Amino acid sequence: MRIIRYLEDSQEIAAAVTDDNIVYPLPFRDLMEVVREAKHRQMSTVSYIQTLISGKQGIHKEIGELNLLAPIVAPEVWASGVTYEKSREARNYETVEKAAGQETCYDRVYNAERPELFLKSTAARTIGPNAPVYLRSDSNWQIPEPELGLVITQEGEIVGYTIGNDMSCRDIEGENPLYLPQAKIWKHSCAIGPAIRLAETVEDPYNLQLTCRIYRNGQLVVEESANTRQLKRTYDELVSFLIRDNEVFDGTVLLTGTCIVPPNQFTLQEGDRIEIEIPEIGVLSNPVQLLIRQT
Ligand code: DO4
Ligand code: MG
Structure with a gap:
Protein backbone atom coordinates (compact mmCIF):
# COMPACT_ATOMS: atom_id res chain seq x y z
CA MET A 1 0.00 0.00 0.00
CA ARG A 2 1.34 3.42 -1.02
CA ILE A 3 0.24 6.99 -0.40
CA ILE A 4 0.42 9.71 -3.05
CA ARG A 5 -0.73 13.30 -3.34
CA TYR A 6 -1.94 14.88 -6.55
CA LEU A 7 -3.47 18.07 -7.85
CA GLU A 8 -6.90 18.09 -9.42
CA ASP A 9 -8.86 21.25 -10.22
CA SER A 10 -6.42 23.18 -7.99
CA GLN A 11 -7.18 20.84 -5.09
CA GLU A 12 -4.50 18.79 -3.35
CA ILE A 13 -5.75 15.24 -2.87
CA ALA A 14 -4.16 12.49 -0.77
CA ALA A 15 -4.83 8.97 -2.00
CA ALA A 16 -4.03 5.36 -1.23
CA VAL A 17 -2.69 3.20 -4.03
CA THR A 18 -3.30 -0.53 -3.68
CA ASP A 19 -0.92 -3.23 -4.88
CA ASP A 20 -2.95 -3.52 -8.08
CA ASN A 21 -2.38 0.21 -8.69
CA ILE A 22 -5.93 1.41 -8.06
CA VAL A 23 -6.03 4.95 -6.68
CA TYR A 24 -8.49 5.71 -3.83
CA PRO A 25 -8.79 9.34 -2.68
CA LEU A 26 -8.71 9.60 1.13
CA PRO A 27 -10.69 11.97 3.36
CA PHE A 28 -7.43 13.29 4.86
CA ARG A 29 -4.84 15.81 3.80
CA ASP A 30 -1.85 13.52 4.11
CA LEU A 31 -0.37 10.33 5.48
CA MET A 32 0.31 11.80 8.91
CA GLU A 33 -3.37 12.55 9.49
CA VAL A 34 -4.20 8.97 8.53
CA VAL A 35 -1.50 7.60 10.85
CA ARG A 36 -2.82 9.70 13.75
CA GLU A 37 -6.44 8.63 13.17
CA ALA A 38 -5.43 4.96 12.88
CA LYS A 39 -3.52 5.19 16.19
CA HIS A 40 -6.52 6.84 17.82
CA ARG A 41 -8.60 3.86 16.70
CA GLN A 42 -5.86 1.47 17.81
CA MET A 43 -5.57 0.09 14.30
CA SER A 44 -2.62 -0.35 11.99
CA THR A 45 -2.50 2.32 9.27
CA VAL A 46 -2.97 -0.25 6.52
CA SER A 47 -6.02 -1.85 8.21
CA TYR A 48 -7.54 1.57 8.76
CA ILE A 49 -7.05 2.52 5.10
CA GLN A 50 -8.61 -0.77 4.06
CA THR A 51 -11.75 0.10 6.05
CA LEU A 52 -11.79 3.55 4.39
CA ILE A 53 -11.61 2.20 0.84
CA SER A 54 -13.64 -0.96 1.26
CA GLY A 55 -16.68 -0.98 -1.03
CA LYS A 56 -15.48 2.18 -2.81
CA GLN A 57 -14.51 2.52 -6.44
CA GLY A 58 -11.07 3.84 -7.24
CA ILE A 59 -10.68 6.70 -9.68
CA HIS A 60 -10.59 5.92 -13.39
CA LYS A 61 -7.06 7.18 -13.88
CA GLU A 62 -3.67 5.54 -13.68
CA ILE A 63 -1.01 7.07 -11.44
CA GLY A 64 0.94 8.13 -14.54
CA GLU A 65 -1.98 10.32 -15.66
CA LEU A 66 -2.11 12.27 -12.39
CA ASN A 67 -0.45 15.58 -11.65
CA LEU A 68 1.61 14.16 -8.80
CA LEU A 69 2.83 16.32 -5.91
CA ALA A 70 5.47 15.50 -3.31
CA PRO A 71 3.82 12.65 -1.35
CA ILE A 72 4.12 14.68 1.86
CA VAL A 73 4.81 18.32 2.69
CA ALA A 74 7.79 17.43 4.87
CA PRO A 75 8.45 20.30 7.28
O1 DO4 B 1 29.56 14.04 3.67
C1 DO4 B 1 28.81 14.64 2.99
C2 DO4 B 1 27.50 14.23 2.50
C3 DO4 B 1 27.35 12.76 2.30
C4 DO4 B 1 26.06 12.38 1.69
O2 DO4 B 1 25.21 13.18 1.37
C5 DO4 B 1 25.80 10.94 1.44
O3 DO4 B 1 26.63 10.09 1.78
O4 DO4 B 1 24.74 10.65 0.89
MG1 MG C 1 23.49 12.26 0.27
Whole structure:
Protein backbone atom coordinates (compact mmCIF):
# COMPACT_ATOMS: atom_id res chain seq x y z
CA MET A 1 0.00 0.00 0.00
CA ARG A 2 1.34 3.42 -1.02
CA ILE A 3 0.24 6.99 -0.40
CA ILE A 4 0.42 9.71 -3.05
CA ARG A 5 -0.73 13.30 -3.34
CA TYR A 6 -1.94 14.88 -6.55
CA LEU A 7 -3.47 18.07 -7.85
CA GLU A 8 -6.90 18.09 -9.42
CA ASP A 9 -8.86 21.25 -10.22
CA SER A 10 -6.42 23.18 -7.99
CA GLN A 11 -7.18 20.84 -5.09
CA GLU A 12 -4.50 18.79 -3.35
CA ILE A 13 -5.75 15.24 -2.87
CA ALA A 14 -4.16 12.49 -0.77
CA ALA A 15 -4.83 8.97 -2.00
CA ALA A 16 -4.03 5.36 -1.23
CA VAL A 17 -2.69 3.20 -4.03
CA THR A 18 -3.30 -0.53 -3.68
CA ASP A 19 -0.92 -3.23 -4.88
CA ASP A 20 -2.95 -3.52 -8.08
CA ASN A 21 -2.38 0.21 -8.69
CA ILE A 22 -5.93 1.41 -8.06
CA VAL A 23 -6.03 4.95 -6.68
CA TYR A 24 -8.49 5.71 -3.83
CA PRO A 25 -8.79 9.34 -2.68
CA LEU A 26 -8.71 9.60 1.13
CA PRO A 27 -10.69 11.97 3.36
CA PHE A 28 -7.43 13.29 4.86
CA ARG A 29 -4.84 15.81 3.80
CA ASP A 30 -1.85 13.52 4.11
CA LEU A 31 -0.37 10.33 5.48
CA MET A 32 0.31 11.80 8.91
CA GLU A 33 -3.37 12.55 9.49
CA VAL A 34 -4.20 8.97 8.53
CA VAL A 35 -1.50 7.60 10.85
CA ARG A 36 -2.82 9.70 13.75
CA GLU A 37 -6.44 8.63 13.17
CA ALA A 38 -5.43 4.96 12.88
CA LYS A 39 -3.52 5.19 16.19
CA HIS A 40 -6.52 6.84 17.82
CA ARG A 41 -8.60 3.86 16.70
CA GLN A 42 -5.86 1.47 17.81
CA MET A 43 -5.57 0.09 14.30
CA SER A 44 -2.62 -0.35 11.99
CA THR A 45 -2.50 2.32 9.27
CA VAL A 46 -2.97 -0.25 6.52
CA SER A 47 -6.02 -1.85 8.21
CA TYR A 48 -7.54 1.57 8.76
CA ILE A 49 -7.05 2.52 5.10
CA GLN A 50 -8.61 -0.77 4.06
CA THR A 51 -11.75 0.10 6.05
CA LEU A 52 -11.79 3.55 4.39
CA ILE A 53 -11.61 2.20 0.84
CA SER A 54 -13.64 -0.96 1.26
CA GLY A 55 -16.68 -0.98 -1.03
CA LYS A 56 -15.48 2.18 -2.81
CA GLN A 57 -14.51 2.52 -6.44
CA GLY A 58 -11.07 3.84 -7.24
CA ILE A 59 -10.68 6.70 -9.68
CA HIS A 60 -10.59 5.92 -13.39
CA LYS A 61 -7.06 7.18 -13.88
CA GLU A 62 -3.67 5.54 -13.68
CA ILE A 63 -1.01 7.07 -11.44
CA GLY A 64 0.94 8.13 -14.54
CA GLU A 65 -1.98 10.32 -15.66
CA LEU A 66 -2.11 12.27 -12.39
CA ASN A 67 -0.45 15.58 -11.65
CA LEU A 68 1.61 14.16 -8.80
CA LEU A 69 2.83 16.32 -5.91
CA ALA A 70 5.47 15.50 -3.31
CA PRO A 71 3.82 12.65 -1.35
CA ILE A 72 4.12 14.68 1.86
CA VAL A 73 4.81 18.32 2.69
CA ALA A 74 7.79 17.43 4.87
CA PRO A 75 8.45 20.30 7.28
CA GLU A 76 12.10 19.34 7.17
CA VAL A 77 14.20 16.87 5.21
CA TRP A 78 17.31 15.68 7.03
CA ALA A 79 20.01 13.57 5.45
CA SER A 80 22.61 11.06 6.55
CA GLY A 81 26.10 11.06 5.10
CA VAL A 82 28.77 8.48 4.34
CA THR A 83 26.58 5.55 5.33
CA TYR A 84 27.66 3.47 2.33
CA GLU A 85 31.21 2.57 1.28
CA LYS A 86 30.44 4.03 -2.17
CA SER A 87 29.85 7.46 -0.64
CA ARG A 88 33.03 7.29 1.43
CA GLU A 89 35.06 6.43 -1.70
CA ALA A 90 33.48 9.29 -3.69
CA ARG A 91 34.06 11.85 -0.92
CA ASN A 92 37.66 10.76 -0.51
CA TYR A 93 38.14 11.16 -4.26
CA GLU A 94 36.77 14.72 -4.35
CA THR A 95 38.26 16.16 -1.17
CA VAL A 96 41.39 18.29 -1.29
CA GLU A 97 41.99 17.37 2.37
CA LYS A 98 43.26 13.88 1.58
CA ALA A 99 46.94 13.10 2.10
CA ALA A 100 48.36 9.74 1.08
CA GLY A 101 47.70 7.10 3.70
CA GLN A 102 45.93 9.48 6.11
CA GLU A 103 42.39 9.15 7.35
CA THR A 104 39.96 11.80 6.11
CA CYS A 105 36.94 13.12 7.98
CA TYR A 106 34.92 10.79 5.72
CA ASP A 107 36.87 7.70 6.83
CA ARG A 108 36.39 8.72 10.45
CA VAL A 109 32.64 9.36 10.20
CA TYR A 110 32.08 6.11 8.30
CA ASN A 111 33.48 4.21 11.30
CA ALA A 112 32.36 6.47 14.15
CA GLU A 113 29.48 5.68 16.48
CA ARG A 114 27.84 9.04 15.70
CA PRO A 115 26.60 9.26 12.10
CA GLU A 116 26.81 12.34 9.92
CA LEU A 117 23.35 13.97 9.86
CA PHE A 118 22.59 17.32 8.28
CA LEU A 119 19.57 19.45 7.53
CA LYS A 120 18.99 19.00 3.80
CA SER A 121 15.82 20.86 2.99
CA THR A 122 12.69 22.62 4.14
CA ALA A 123 9.18 22.32 2.72
CA ALA A 124 9.59 25.33 0.41
CA ARG A 125 12.81 23.97 -1.14
CA THR A 126 11.57 20.40 -1.61
CA ILE A 127 9.92 19.36 -4.83
CA GLY A 128 7.94 16.32 -5.94
CA PRO A 129 7.89 14.20 -9.10
CA ASN A 130 8.32 15.86 -12.51
CA ALA A 131 9.16 19.32 -11.13
CA PRO A 132 12.65 20.54 -12.11
CA VAL A 133 15.62 20.14 -9.81
CA TYR A 134 17.88 23.16 -10.24
CA LEU A 135 21.62 23.40 -10.84
CA ARG A 136 23.69 25.89 -8.89
CA SER A 137 25.35 28.53 -11.05
CA ASP A 138 28.63 28.41 -9.07
CA SER A 139 29.39 24.69 -9.34
CA ASN A 140 30.86 22.66 -12.20
CA TRP A 141 30.44 19.21 -10.65
CA GLN A 142 26.87 18.38 -9.71
CA ILE A 143 25.24 15.02 -9.24
CA PRO A 144 22.01 13.50 -7.99
CA GLU A 145 22.26 11.35 -4.85
CA PRO A 146 19.59 8.63 -4.96
CA GLU A 147 18.58 7.73 -1.41
CA LEU A 148 15.94 5.86 0.51
CA GLY A 149 13.93 8.31 2.65
CA LEU A 150 12.35 7.42 5.99
CA VAL A 151 9.08 9.20 6.80
CA ILE A 152 8.90 9.60 10.56
CA THR A 153 6.56 10.84 13.26
CA GLN A 154 7.57 13.41 15.85
CA GLU A 155 8.41 10.49 18.14
CA GLY A 156 10.76 9.05 15.53
CA GLU A 157 8.57 6.14 14.43
CA ILE A 158 9.23 5.11 10.82
CA VAL A 159 5.81 5.04 9.16
CA GLY A 160 6.83 4.99 5.52
CA TYR A 161 9.55 4.88 2.90
CA THR A 162 10.01 7.20 -0.03
CA ILE A 163 12.69 8.04 -2.58
CA GLY A 164 14.86 11.13 -2.20
CA ASN A 165 17.34 12.92 -4.41
CA ASP A 166 19.99 14.72 -2.34
CA MET A 167 21.36 16.95 -5.15
CA SER A 168 25.01 17.69 -4.39
CA CYS A 169 27.91 19.85 -5.60
CA ARG A 170 31.03 17.71 -5.38
CA ASP A 171 33.42 20.59 -6.11
CA ILE A 172 32.02 22.86 -3.38
CA GLU A 173 32.12 20.16 -0.70
CA GLY A 174 35.46 18.88 -2.04
CA GLU A 175 37.05 22.33 -1.65
CA ASN A 176 36.19 22.42 2.05
CA PRO A 177 33.78 20.18 4.02
CA LEU A 178 32.66 23.29 5.94
CA TYR A 179 30.94 24.37 2.72
CA LEU A 180 28.54 21.44 3.10
CA PRO A 181 25.36 23.55 3.51
CA GLN A 182 26.14 25.35 0.23
CA ALA A 183 27.00 22.06 -1.48
CA LYS A 184 23.67 20.62 -0.40
CA ILE A 185 21.02 23.33 0.04
CA TRP A 186 19.63 25.66 -2.59
CA LYS A 187 16.32 26.16 -4.36
CA HIS A 188 14.87 22.83 -5.60
CA SER A 189 17.92 20.86 -4.48
CA CYS A 190 15.82 18.10 -2.95
CA ALA A 191 13.18 15.94 -4.61
CA ILE A 192 11.04 13.30 -2.92
CA GLY A 193 8.41 10.89 -4.21
CA PRO A 194 6.61 9.65 -6.16
CA ALA A 195 4.86 7.81 -3.29
CA ILE A 196 5.28 6.76 0.32
CA ARG A 197 5.21 3.04 0.83
CA LEU A 198 3.66 2.23 4.22
CA ALA A 199 6.36 0.78 6.45
CA GLU A 200 3.95 -1.91 7.62
CA THR A 201 3.81 -3.25 4.07
CA VAL A 202 7.55 -3.50 3.41
CA GLU A 203 8.84 -7.01 3.94
CA ASP A 204 12.53 -6.14 4.30
CA PRO A 205 13.64 -2.49 4.18
CA TYR A 206 17.26 -3.71 4.11
CA ASN A 207 16.68 -5.34 0.75
CA LEU A 208 15.49 -2.54 -1.49
CA GLN A 209 17.09 -2.14 -4.90
CA LEU A 210 17.76 1.43 -6.03
CA THR A 211 18.46 2.26 -9.67
CA CYS A 212 19.45 5.67 -10.97
CA ARG A 213 19.19 6.54 -14.67
CA ILE A 214 20.22 9.83 -16.20
CA TYR A 215 19.09 10.75 -19.71
CA ARG A 216 20.75 13.39 -21.90
CA ASN A 217 19.11 14.34 -25.20
CA GLY A 218 16.88 11.30 -24.73
CA GLN A 219 19.88 8.93 -24.43
CA LEU A 220 20.67 6.95 -21.29
CA VAL A 221 24.08 8.25 -20.12
CA VAL A 222 24.24 6.86 -16.56
CA GLU A 223 22.64 3.75 -15.12
CA GLU A 224 23.72 2.39 -11.74
CA SER A 225 22.08 0.19 -9.13
CA ALA A 226 22.72 -0.67 -5.49
CA ASN A 227 20.88 -2.26 -2.59
CA THR A 228 20.03 -1.00 0.91
CA ARG A 229 21.64 -4.16 2.31
CA GLN A 230 24.96 -2.35 1.78
CA LEU A 231 24.00 0.28 4.40
CA LYS A 232 26.59 0.46 7.20
CA ARG A 233 24.02 1.53 9.84
CA THR A 234 20.45 0.72 10.85
CA TYR A 235 17.51 3.03 10.19
CA ASP A 236 16.69 3.10 13.92
CA GLU A 237 20.23 4.17 14.70
CA LEU A 238 20.01 7.09 12.25
CA VAL A 239 16.60 8.14 13.60
CA SER A 240 17.75 7.86 17.21
CA PHE A 241 20.58 10.34 16.57
CA LEU A 242 18.22 12.66 14.69
CA ILE A 243 15.66 12.89 17.49
CA ARG A 244 18.23 13.01 20.31
CA ASP A 245 17.68 16.27 22.24
CA ASN A 246 16.00 17.60 19.09
CA GLU A 247 12.48 18.57 18.15
CA VAL A 248 11.31 16.84 15.00
CA PHE A 249 7.93 17.21 13.41
CA ASP A 250 5.39 14.73 12.10
CA GLY A 251 6.16 13.95 8.46
CA THR A 252 9.88 14.70 8.66
CA VAL A 253 11.87 12.82 6.01
CA LEU A 254 15.29 11.41 6.86
CA LEU A 255 17.36 10.46 3.82
CA THR A 256 19.63 7.53 4.58
CA GLY A 257 22.68 8.34 2.45
CA THR A 258 23.66 7.58 -1.09
CA CYS A 259 24.72 4.17 -2.33
CA ILE A 260 25.03 5.34 -5.95
CA VAL A 261 27.50 7.91 -7.26
CA PRO A 262 27.79 8.56 -11.02
CA PRO A 263 31.26 8.18 -12.57
CA ASN A 264 33.74 10.82 -11.34
CA GLN A 265 33.91 12.64 -14.70
CA PHE A 266 30.12 13.07 -14.79
CA THR A 267 28.33 16.33 -14.04
CA LEU A 268 24.65 17.12 -14.58
CA GLN A 269 23.65 19.52 -17.36
CA GLU A 270 20.55 21.54 -18.04
CA GLY A 271 18.07 19.40 -19.98
CA ASP A 272 19.08 16.11 -18.34
CA ARG A 273 16.40 13.98 -16.77
CA ILE A 274 17.02 11.97 -13.59
CA GLU A 275 15.08 8.84 -12.75
CA ILE A 276 15.45 7.06 -9.41
CA GLU A 277 13.59 3.80 -9.00
CA ILE A 278 12.82 1.59 -6.03
CA PRO A 279 10.30 -0.96 -7.36
CA GLU A 280 8.36 -1.11 -4.07
CA ILE A 281 7.89 2.70 -4.16
CA GLY A 282 7.96 3.79 -7.81
CA VAL A 283 10.06 6.01 -10.06
CA LEU A 284 11.01 9.55 -9.05
CA SER A 285 11.60 11.47 -12.29
CA ASN A 286 12.80 15.08 -12.45
CA PRO A 287 14.14 17.25 -15.27
CA VAL A 288 17.26 19.32 -14.59
CA GLN A 289 17.26 23.09 -15.10
CA LEU A 290 19.71 25.92 -14.48
CA LEU A 291 18.53 27.94 -11.49
CA ILE A 292 19.86 31.17 -12.99
CA ARG A 293 17.31 30.95 -15.85
CA GLN A 294 14.48 30.82 -13.32
CA THR A 295 15.08 34.10 -11.47
O1 DO4 B 1 29.56 14.04 3.67
C1 DO4 B 1 28.81 14.64 2.99
C2 DO4 B 1 27.50 14.23 2.50
C3 DO4 B 1 27.35 12.76 2.30
C4 DO4 B 1 26.06 12.38 1.69
O2 DO4 B 1 25.21 13.18 1.37
C5 DO4 B 1 25.80 10.94 1.44
O3 DO4 B 1 26.63 10.09 1.78
O4 DO4 B 1 24.74 10.65 0.89
MG1 MG C 1 23.49 12.26 0.27
